[in-house]
Amino acid sequence: MHLLQASDKRHALEETKNYTTQSLASVAYQINMLATNFLHLLDLQTVQISDMESNINHLSQVCLLFVDV
Secondary structure (H helix, E strand, O other), X not given: OOHHHOOOHHHHHHXXXXXXXXXXXXXXXXXXXXXXXXXXXXXXXXXXXXXXXXHHHHHHHHHHHHHHO
């Protein structure tokens, strides 16, 4: 129902406000979910980088052993 065509304009305005509020809440929820998933992805990448760093340090130590021999 169009706001200007409504017989009870106050009710139509309140209904429009409610739809707007629901839409904004939905967008906020989607942004929150995106941010949460992105942070989880960053956490996983941090773990992977830490593992790679450990592997590189280990390889470096092994290489040093062979160089010293």
